Amino acid sequence: MTLRKIINDPHDFVDEVLDGIVRAHPDSYQFASRDRRAVIAPATPDKVGIVTGGGSGHLPLFLGYVGQGLATGVAVGNVFSSPSPAQILATTRAADSGRGVLYLYGNYGGDVYNFDLAAEQASLEGIPTRTVLGADDVFSAPADKARTRRGIAGLVMVYKVAGAAAARGDDLDDVAAIAQRAADAVRTAGVGLAPTILPAAGRPTFVLGDGEMEIGVGIHGERGIDTVQIPTAASIANTLFGSINAELQLDGDSRVAVLINGLGATPLEELYVLYSEVARLVEAQGTHIAYNFVGEYATSLEMAGASVSIMKLDSELEDLLNEPARSPFYRPGTSIPEPVSRAETAQDELSDDAVPTADFPSALRGALIALAEELPTHEDELRDLDAALGDGDLGLTVSAGVAAIAQRLNDLPENTASSVLLRESAVAFASANPSTFAALLGSGMLAASAVVDDTSQVTVATAVAIGRAIAEAIAQKGGAKLGDKTLLDVLVPALDEIERGTSSGELAAFLTRRVDEVADLRSARGRAAWHQERSIGLKDPGSVAAAYAIEALSRYSGA
Template sequence: MTLRKIINDPHEFVDEVLAGIVRAHPDTYRFASRDHRAVVTTTSPGRVGIVTGGGSGHLPLFLGYVGKGLATGVAVGNVFSSPSPAQILATTKAADAGSGVLYLYGNYGGDVYNFDLAGEQAEVEGIKTRTVLGADDVLSAPADNASTRRGIAGLIMVYKVAGAAADRGDDLDQVAEVAQRAADAVRTAGVGLAPTILPAAGKPTFTLAEGEMEIGVGIHGESGVDTVEIATASSIADTLFGHLNAELQLGGGSRVAVLVNGLGATPPEELYVLYSEIAELIEAEGAHIAYNFVGEYATSMEMAGASISIMPLDSELEELLNAPASSPFYRPGTSIPRPITHDADAATGDDDDTDVATTGFTSNLRGALLRLAEQMPAHEDELRDLDAALGDGDLGLTVSAGVSAIAARINEVPDDAAASTLLRAAAVAFASANPSTFAALVGSGMLSASSVVDDTQQVDKAAAIAIGRAIGAAVSKKGGAQLGDKTLLDVLLPALDELDSGIDEAELRGFLTARVDDVAKLRSARGRAAWHQERSIGLKDPGSVAVAYAIDALTRTANQ
């Protein structure tokens, strides 16, 4: 497939984008890490730093909100993938002006895990951090489970509020408090009319039949809550506002800020039509739009569609929205105080410094890991397609890049490296190759498993099962998943039980195939897949499929 994109090598896309931005705006931006994935602006001594970050492909989000009166720095991941903890830490160090750093970003699993880890490292180095998550998408989870909602365009208003608070001299706790108040207030709902195409994948992130649109689509191409016939702007406004006001309950005297956001391929004319419809609905409730934004503020590359964000205002939030701010990307909104009668350089230490323990013999775990690296890339396309249906389509790349990184790292350590060393090295390599929720969880699991292996012995069947169970326990503890949540645990743990019972290789292969099919019948309860709600039933869980392939590869290796 020939991509209709102005790019070079798709795998170099993000780096070339960043190079172009920093070259175009050297008065605002500079790199703060050797890999050029940490970007910061100048800041005043003593000002609270604000660091954001996330996957590429959403400009102006996230980098576009680094500037005066806004965020101080951004850690940039691959397209639709999280930045690594090292990249976040490098940004944190460069953004700290002596008063600590607020982490402000969207509520996505990989981002949360990696920012948390960077925050722990920053605290060790004497930098205080606080975290506020954007979780404004009302259609990604019900109100009684609002903490799991994803963060989308409403985050822009939170950046504005937090940046203004930092500029006026608030301390870290005060900036975090007002940012949290803004994040708690804003609600967003969106509609998608056409998908985006990831440069590295070359395929649409979702599909719609002719004449269809998706209510509740996410900015990574996650499918929404309903596929319906394309409707008029008035009907779209009615639908989205209905979902928003069910929670906001706007009434007479309410003052709100409104953001009508284009997702990347929607003309501004259409956005203003949508704004007019939303304004009428808000005014009909007796509320007043005191501040508005109309334009592209959080995109999904060339996705067609729009989102509506509404934030009820108190006097402080309104004052902070009106404070000055600028960046090469940020376009200030319009203040409407009263109703109007209308006629018709720093380097990051991201090198792997795993301590290497040796034993005097070559662990059989070494060969198993290298065999895994040989076999798993063959499943990249299948895993990508499965993940595109339930997530953001990056699992194929995560697994392929992860096992390749494992092989590269294993080949760097001595032949007689201890099994625990191999597991630690594999954990860091896998988690860092293409940072994501899956990579972070599996990496954390392998790191935990390194503490249960006996370095004085070869890894026999019992030890391998113990390693697998340690990985499962760590994944469950870190991610909160349990059996039945339709995650990798639903294949991993039963397969380990079968192995423990003495099942042979052929029987295990049949069990894995059947188990993957059984897990597909469940409703996803964790991660991005959970946002699909009932629609997840019947779709194979990509993480479970990946684990089934890994177990099959490892058992074949053990029996050779």
């Protein structure tokens, strides 16, 4: 299997990652051991040191939480493997300023044994240590065996609390106590939508069928506790929150911090969808979210998926979360001191009393509404064509746009003036799924509203005038001309055919031929132009959409 990774020799991967990080951030990190697997932040005298560590492959965990107001140093193991006792001890020596060192890391067997051995060696050298384990993954063991659970993304908030306590001057026992209180207050649950690939192994850590996901994944590429079909974000949120809240038991007196974590290949947009759903569930308990984090905080290389962590706060934990912290990787969360009022915003639309009307129902109304029945049937085709030359959103843009037109026009009186129908359609189409195509076509319809005579019925000549006004506005706004392989290369010749009196059947045949002719051009506008010679031979999605729309309007009018 060919690795789709930007690496050199897989066995050098971790060392080269660390070299790149320290080179990129020399003011934030320095090596503290000969093998360059112990990394520390610039020394801060007279405070408790905090040492973390674990396997690589989780950035920003663990190294990313070494910094001001966070951990002091990190011992770095191979991908998904524990650091050695020697690496941990080297980090401990460098992190100690005379007040002892807290070991704060995830609850994994190899890490525990190696940190314990390093602690024994540190003790012999006169360095006192304490240990707090992150064990927040509710799916990894039942509540009565909570001390055996894995540590995953909830550990990030524990770093923040412990680092702030150390920064304010707490002694070792107090820093350990507040870190333990934070660790005891947080629960995490996650799902995986795609596996990870270890650089040295070169194959996925597990295999999922089409449309499947794992419930209860960790951060080492392991499977979860169940394989299910991927449901909605709302359903995922319900599952994760339900498992967490079964233990936290949130109520109207609770204040919490929520962390939505991406596992490495999940778009930030999807993480915010998940946050929205989780926030609703938290708020339904009467609980206030006092602090939140959304982003990638503990990853598993390129695994797709997300986790939800919730920490039940007391006043001290909340204060410590709000203290400043900085590292090249740490993304501060957002403090929300008071519930935010979310007032609905009224839409600026014409009221029925203000809508200009004519003495007759405009034929334009029915024709535009008819597009909402025809064009969505081509959504998948338009999406696929646009994915080949653009960003793949044209199918949605067109189907959502014509649906919005139909909805808006159905809300207006049947005898609404033609110019108003075009103006309202322009706004509805452009706003439904905003994009370049939507904006250009919206501008075209807005310009066309100026060429219709509201005192007379729409005729073929009027329809051609509307079409030409749309074409001219698109050309002016977008800078396209005939031959640039855009919808104009179908729209303008089709208008010529209609003006010559071409029948509906002949027009349909012409449109089919014309779409194929346009496909042989080289794209010169928009994203499609970036494909250069590769665009030749591919159908232009805007031209195909225009052809379907013209054909549908022709059938509706009976031309």
